[in-house]
Amino acid sequence: MIPSKKKRSPLFIPLLIFFTIFIIFLYGPILTIMILSFQGESGGLTFPMRGVSLHWFETLFFGQPRVGEFRGPFMRSLLLGTGIMTLCVVVGTMVGQAFRYKFKGANFVFYLAISSLVVPHILISLGIGVLFDQMGWRVRWYTSGLGAHLTWTLPFALLIVLAIFNRFDKSIEEAARDLGAGEWVTFREVVLPLILPGLIGVGLFGFTMSYDEFARSAVTMGEFNTLPLEIYGMTSNATDPTLYAFGTVTTVLSLAMILSFLVVTKVLQNRADKRKEKVNAD
């Protein structure tokens, strides 16, 4: 327990061990397949490693893998994720801003968001599939697929934006208004720069959720697969470590993207802090 500065509680060591096991549990499997994706050419789906090679990566990118295609689905997932990211930031900020004015129906909007999160994913797939079918619309990854992903990512965006505004210091904004800045100018010049790091978090979250989303994509993507659909297709008839190479590549890519986003956030955060100091100093 926190208080006495020197003495650790007797629970510390057992909990530390438990925590370590938890971390191994979380990381172990993914590290295993990363190692196995470097399996030698004659190696199989499990240990032992029969040499080390890049053979399965070559098969994935350049060869004719028996199952699965990488580039097309990857591009689609990337584009879809970027679209989702943008929409989450814009629509999420707008609806979050709406919540700052008390309005009738705010509760309805909030519970709509919660329902969207807890509805079983496969229901969204089925529902959108049926709706589009009945209306005579074609399901495509950039229409129905995009919508399906929004039902999962937008409510999260709203929750995060609400959390950001809960911690937002209103006095700076009011100061700007008192100095005669209009609504839009206040938002653009004062509010936006301050919440920007949080908004990048919203976008990042939306991107990752969409990039990995499978269940809501199941029926809604149409004839072209996104990455998770392609992976799912591979699992049922995986016979060689190409699947692991696939897993390694997507994992590394999503981590790289997140990392680069975080760096950008950090830079913007620093800038926002400086601006805040400047505002306070003025």
Add this chain to the structure above:
Amino acid sequence: MTPDQLDDHANAPSVTHTWRTRSLLHAARPYLLASPFVLILTLFLILPVMAIVVISFWRYSSFVMTPDFVWDNYKIVFSETYLRTFLNTFRYALIVWCLTLVIAFPISYFLAFEIRSNRMRTALFLLCTVPFLTSNLIRNIAWIPFLGRHGLLNSGLLAIGLITEPIEIFLYSDVSIILSMVHIYTLFMVAPIFNTMVRIDHNLIEAARDLGASQWRILREVIMPLSSTGVMIGTIFVVSMVLGDFATVSIMGGGQRASAGLAIRKMIASLQYPTAAAMAVVLLIVTLLFVSVLMSFVDVKKEL
């Protein structure tokens, strides 16, 4: 007076009707701002769910569905096979919920109370979240080289002589399904519990200790009640996700295990939309009932 009204006052000398349009615009503002959000969820959530409800009453025979109002599809759903499927799904939800809670509570407690530096706490929490940024499917597959017949677990057990033959039931069984689900969903329990625990005022604990409460008593009477909202939110997430899961059951069950979500997926694949819809309606009602009961105990908005 709100800042907006102040704003209007500054422009007061202008013509009255522009003032009126402006105030009307001000009143409409939150609705305009919320409308894209509501529009998107109407098109991709409300209408689809309504479509499901409608076609769950349609007649279906040999790949053709006709608009009607019959209970046939629900009769199929309430047949013994599918009731058993539902029961199995609830069993997964219960077991996974218990396990994630048993894991998440001590982990959050450790991070919130045993780690003293804020920076360290954030770093360790982030360490927990990184694996959740990779695809669920990949993390499912990742268990195969570990649990399989020739996997690490069997090799290890063979090597130390605990078993003499590889054990088959590790993979493509309830064991692998539950293990994988726990792996995938734990963060959704850890994050909310951790979030409520870090906000507990340490003075309360200090006060309890000064009054002579034992560590166990502090845990039971201060920390547990104060982190119960986190537990509720985590429960909502984990249970609703397990109830709807079909990918994990499909991959880790190797086609041998059933869940409501997977049953729906299979019906969709064989174009039995009305039956799938009826099954989906039942699953939705169960999920919403469960969530609304839990929601009545917590104010989610306050937790943000």
